[in-house]
Amino acid sequence: MRVQPFGEDPQPALKAKTGAPAAAAAVTAAAATYRTTIKIDSSNWSAWNKTIHLWNRDTWTYLPVNNPGSSLTATVALPPGNYFVGAMYGIYDVDSFLLTKSFTVTSSAQTVVLAQASAKEVALKVDDATARHDASAVWLSLPNGDLIGFAGGYNNTRTFVTTASTPGTTLRTHEILTKKGTTALRPSPYRYDLTKSWAHPFPSSLIGTSKTAALAKTTTTIRGQGINTPGTYESVSMFGEWTGVYLSTQMRLPATFVEYVTPGVTVSRFARYGASQYLDLGDRVLPAGLSPSTTAGVGPLAPSRRKYNDDSRRAGNQLQILENMPYGDSAGNHGYDYAAKATVELSAGGQVLKTSGTGSMVVDVPAGEQTYQLKQTHTRTVAGSQLATMVDSDWTFTSGSATRGVLDLMDLAMASTGLDQRNRAGAAPVTLTVVPSTRRTAAASTIRAIEWSTDDGATWTDLPFTASGAGVTASLAVPATAAFVSLRITAENDQGGKLTRTVQRAFAGPATGADEKTGDVTVSNVTINGGSVLNLGTSGTASVAATFTATAPSGIADAGLFLWHGAYNAPDGVQLADTSCTPVNATTASCSATLYFWDVRYMFSSNALAGTWRASAWATAKNGTGLAHRHSAGTLVVKRVTRLATANATPEPVRKGKKITITSTLTRADWATGTYAAYANRAVTLQWIKRGAKKWTTVKSVKSNAKGQLTTTVTATADGSYRFVYAADTASAGAVSVFDYIDVR
Template identity: 45%
Template structure:
């Protein structure tokens, strides 16, 4: 996956081919230049660019993106032109031409046939391209013709233009891996060419690369995520991402000596953890852990006094135990500032309920402080570390809890007490020492830490569900909120062959006497806390009011069988988890198994009846083959030991009749005999099963003499 960042505005104007402002009017004569791509088929996603090679001034190319043609009005001079287009998930092209405008119009042709492949080749025979980005880089630093994405092969036409270089950033993962079957390793490869004479193929060996192991922890529940990187020194405005599963470990092989921006993205891009920039030397380096709990604000905010104003800025960001800062666009933040007797009190609450996290659902920070005459406010900051948690930040038994505090702008602060709760803060117990033996009945452990500092400073921070306990979380209810009428895909099964994606919805009715504020849903296969398949919605559910007390909530999904269900074991029953929050903020319902639906492997049947023609009363042999989609080989394979029904329809009639049932052999082969009676057709049908679709094959006509 290639994820475009909105923050890299200057880079992305070029990268996305947006129309830049045309140059200022000039009295100099201009001439029309016609551009054309000679391609093997209709181009897709075409952009054309032109730069003056002496000034690197950009010139607009006019033309429809679906057309292989374009035009530009250019003054005399030397130019470089670039055409970028592709064929989805198959081939991408970056074509380069230089030309000179003298005193007349001219035509410039980009020949697809002249392009040569550009790629990385490693000595790991199991590694294949997961995704890539490639672009031309001008001497001015501008990025030209950025393209890539997915496993598509990339082709660049040879060029040698002073001030222009080709850059390639490529990720390779294990062949056959996907979000459902994540790769155990990741090659993160970078290379540049100042000129391209032929095929730009970079051959690297594993021994030449940097190697490290990255451990990814989950926030209580197994989920999908994406690990992304971008080259810092040649910032292109994009992250290349490969799917990962939380929790897991990933062995990373990286081009040494290059500094990378990195991040971990969860959900539909709603949540992310920004990782430290990293440059690794060749050879093995120590591994790192991402996502160790508890997750809570760790970096100081920037609250200040400016004259008579107190400007409170305490971001709703959270960080893991290593200080990797995270954010969640689904989080809601409330804050209230009060003052009494020269002492200020700021009360902030961060709440979130998302499919990819069961932890840190509510974080409340209560600060007392005396504001200075000017400058940063002397708020207290807190760090809490818990050792003894597993890969899902779950405590199996005893854990060690340590807390530390500091005051902004100097001064001292000390931890007064640490309290814990196993019922989401309904009851608190002060921790005696650092060790806590978590009860076997606890699904979650919440923490409350009180800190005091000099100059009347104080902080009490409460983290609801700071880490998980040994018990499986139960459904949750508060007040009178209810969830009913759950349906996925309108109640129909989701059926997939060996490729393809489906867009569909999950709907449910939520009700509460006060009405419904919001809700959400996600889909999983297997156990609730440790599913082996997960499909997350593309955003929060839309809850449409149907009465004063009820709403119908709709969550939207896209499921790609090669990404989300790349294992045969993922066929069959899936579960819907859904939750809804009441309008009064008091009622809540979270049903871990609110509904069910089926994801099925497609089946096919073929038939052959012979001899043809046949005399009446003679024997007809009818054969067939039952096959089923294989989600690991991406082919249809014989589906054995299943019973199919042979049907017959007499010529001139409209009703098919069952003749007999036949059990397929181990290879899915069917065979039986019948007596010829009249002209008609035969076909096989299969009724389907819990993991496979029903199917009816085509018919074969028999002429009876």
């Protein structure tokens, strides 16, 4: 047979054996089965939510097992034969286990015990004492290609695996190490990306140690998109298996870090901006030693072809439109955003043939050759990016049934120099390079016009350019008053093809953008944490609710909110939110957002983060054009927790008229160190309540010393209790000590 992809040359002939296999002999009687109980021997509470997987070890056929919840056992009826069972359990920040065992069924029921005590820790370490475990994935590869996985986890999770192996199995582990003490404001300067495989028989020790000098080394930079934003850098080791798991490292983008990687291993990577945008950084294999540095996320962000060029094509009398990578970078990395809205329209001869609200559609068309117009628009308003808020591509191309495969659409490769780490222009000119091309053919492609705008496309100015290689270059001095620069580029080829591409906010300018309002959309009544102060200590989690109202004559399509602290374009604190809206009527929606601080120690590592945080809130209209975005729509005051030690009044008991000494200590959460430190030179109120009374009275004000200590004396008058009270200040919460009762005689 011959294999010939659409629109490409025939491939060499392949030979294949044909004919049906011989029929298997009929089974005359069902084989006897025996009750087999699989038991997890573990005191780990997460074992009650185990998953158990079973294979016939002679054929490596998978056998389903019922996994009852809240149970350490599972039961299955098995015919005589050889079997292999695996169980896995664990949960966030709790040790993870992957237990396996081979067993044989003969002629009776039995219990197969998977003992947690038999498992050994699996981990990858390095000769860098500052490195600590950040994330790991552990799995077992079976002879038939099936996998048991994925064990492992993040932060303090350790993973334990049974070392007794079975022929044909391979144990693999992928581990990420970062620097101890890493926080959002003190990111790890490096990332170890380590991989190791153990084939049967497994060694008794599953701890692998690498020398940093023997690893591959490179420096990676991921640019931001006009703003600082939470994000992740994620990687997965590729072994040709049917699936894998990405391990993520939390980052504040933009970010630059050194990578140390196991050499010779294929690693697939991507970066995530905010909650919804992904930049596919492709597969990479690094040799041992130093490799050149790379930078991803360089603007302007613009559409790119799909990773395997399986985008829009013709199949018979159908046009299969698939253009869903609208946020690629200048290095050719593919990008997409789950929060973006897409519209597609195909026309011919002035007549609309079909429209779609996604990035793809299939259209039935005549067999004859004709000229088509394809228009696609992606729009978004997201917390993780200020750029590429609208990307519009308007193609003209010719297609007929005689030409199959990839459509002859034009593409534009855009690159820039002169932008900073957040893709913002400064005082120096920005140089743009644009290279046109046409898919599938060698058509001569030419840039006809480049235009730029600083008012989101309300007005356009021609940008002169000069020929450079296969494309053109242009230099743009961005005005100091510009918050954003939009680009509109027109290209043609010698086969009648054309592309006009508009990228609204292709890159940012030196200025900070004002609130945005298009149409009659409003965002109002923003309330965060019910208007109350958020007091945070040195660890744990916190959850904050926010509400707001959005209105538009056509109704509300979408809305969002995030918190920021510092400067809007370069905040030192950012917290994203999950937002949902419920229609109140045809024009108004009630919106709610949940802000989850998943690790106070990580997210609040600077005392400068105390004070007022601001909410950026937005809403879009159902008509597709209305938008309201208020950068400071509401506020949340965040304070450091203070503590007062129990008041201690001495001596006890005391005679009336004698002196009483009362002491305590005032401390405050130090987010920089993760401890409670002395709060010095603060005025604290001493209060007293007489025995049987209902109201505390103020006795005096006492100042804390350099160690936060409070010491004062009073004259004993009657039985009662003393306590200290600290009133809140702009950055610190108030505190009340536990009282001390004193007996006056």
